[in-house]
Amino acid sequence: MNASQVLEREFLEIRARILEIAASLDRIDRAAGDVSLDANRQLLSRGIDLLSAKESDRAEQVQLLFSNEYVSDWQSDFQMKPRS
Amino acid sequence: MYYIDPHIHMVSRTTDDYQTLSQMGCAAMSEPAFWAGFDRGSAESFRDYFHQLTDVEPKRAAQYGIQHFTWLCINAKEAENVKLSREVMKLIPEFLQCPNVLGIGEIGLNKNTKNESIIFQEHVELAIEYQQQILIHTPHLADKYQGTRMILDMLAGHGGIERSRVLVDHVEEHTVREVIDAGYWAGMTLYPVTKCTPARAVDIIESVGPDRLCVNSAGDWGPSKPTAVPDLILEMRRRGHTEGLIRKIVFDNPFDFFSQSKNFSFTPPSDETRVFPTG
Ligand SMILES: [Zn+2]
Numbered sequence: 001m002n003a004s005q006v007l008e009r010e011f012l013e014i015r016a017r018i019l020e021i022a023a024s025l026d027r028i029d030r031a032a033g034d035v036s037l038d039a040n041r042q043l044l045s046r047g048i049d050l051l052s053a054k055e056s057d058r059a060e061q062v063q064l065l066f067s068n069e070y071v072s073d074w075q076s077d078f079q080m081k082p083r084s
Numbered sequence: 085m086y087y088i089d090p091h092i093h094m095v096s097r098t099t100d101d102y103q104t105l106s107q108m109g110c111a112a113m114s115e116p117a118f119w120a121g122f123d124r125g126s127a128e129s130f131r132d133y134f135h136q137l138t139d140v141e142p143k144r145a146a147q148y149g150i151q152h153f154t155w156l157c158i159n160a161k162e163a164e165n166v167k168l169s170r171e172v173m174k175l176i177p178e179f180l181q182c183p184n185v186l187g188i189g190e191i192g193l194n195k196n197t198k199n200e201s202i203i204f205q206e207h208v209e210l211a212i213e214y215q216q217q218i219l220i221h222t223p224h225l226a227d228k229y230q231g232t233r234m235i236l237d238m239l240a241g242h243g244g245i246e247r248s249r250v251l252v253d254h255v256e257e258h259t260v261r262e263v264i265d266a267g268y269w270a271g272m273t274l275y276p277v278t279k280c281t282p283a284r285a286v287d288i289i290e291s292v293g294p295d296r297l298c299v300n301s302a303g304d305w306g307p308s309k310p311t312a313v314p315d316l317i318l319e320m321r322r323r324g325h326t327e328g329l330i331r332k333i334v335f336d337n338p339f340d341f342f343s344q345s346k347n348f349s350f351t352p353p354s355d356e357t358r359v360f361p362t363g
Contacts, residue, residue: 001323057257059257059284059287060257060258063228063229063256063257064229064258066225066226067228067229067230068196068229068230069230070229070230070234072233072237074234075201075237078198078201080201080202080205082241083205083208083209083242
């Protein structure tokens with residue numbers, strides 16, 4: 001499939017998903033209280049920003065955004081003995 | 085098209101599911117030992133579970149013309165209990181003789197803790213000692229990236245591992261390349277709610293390539309869809325992929341991976357020998 005075929009096939013689905021996100025954010029705003037400083041709310045904003053990036057690895061970038069950090073010397077933090 | 089589901093928890097599924105899977109073309113499946121939805125109280129409880137996996141489920145599957153294989157271990161969630169885990173691991177060697185056992189699995193990490201890591205390492209050593217293949221569970225959601233990297237670190241520390249005999253499961257966009265590039269097999273789990281959708285799995289196949297990549301439904305006791313592999317077949321067809329490529333992903337790849345296990349004795353069905361469901 002070429003790009004315009006993919007776009008045509010997915011247009012309504014993508015439109016519906018954008019609407020879902022818009023309505024969810026409206027729902028949060030309408031509810032009592034303020035979560036603008038909440039870490040998860042800020043993560044969502046950063047995730048939405050990633051969607052308008054030009055690179056074609058947006059899904060991977062969104063995954064990494066919502067991932068815990070990997071620290072390469074975790075085995076010494078756990079005091080684990082090296083195996084052979 | 086016939087297919088193999090390399091990761092499905094049939095102990096949690098009904099006999100009706102076996103019938104549906106057979107009608108959809110499932111010719112073989114493998115069921116890794118996993119969490120049952122609750123923590124079991126003793127090693128004896130695992131003995132019964134291993135009996136179910138090696139004796140009860142193969143018979144249930146055979147009634148629908150499906151060949152059932154399995155993997156044995158104590159899962160990452162219950163591995164937090166190191167004492168229980170070591171008792172369960174002592175039971176495993178006697179069950180490795182059972183004709184449907186392909187190896188050790190699904191071992192791995194759940195919350196990426198020290199105890200889980202210790203028991204993971206001991207399972208890997210058990211697999212090396214008994215020359216078993218390994219099937220690995222990676223954690224979900226925010227823990228997945230870190231946990232997958234930790235698992236790859238631990239595997240890299242074992243000189244005795246043949247990477248082509250290890251499958252790292254539940255890979256997604258941010259973990260698939262590290263697994264494949266390191267020489268392991270990778271599994272993608274199609275889950276309706278929290279994990280990879282058929283569309284995203286096909287995206288991953290298109291960007292990484294089809295080599296050493298499998299797909300599975302993981303159908304278990306939680307919200308899951310045992311017929312997710314046929315959903316992926318349909319998505320690949322709708323995108324215009326060839327039947328040959330689809331077959332490589334859903335049949336040839338799991339077949340080739342399993343073929344490295346000495347217990348994998350399986351005759352692929354042909355149209356002439358097709359077994360129709362009896363129930
Ligand atoms: Zn599983």
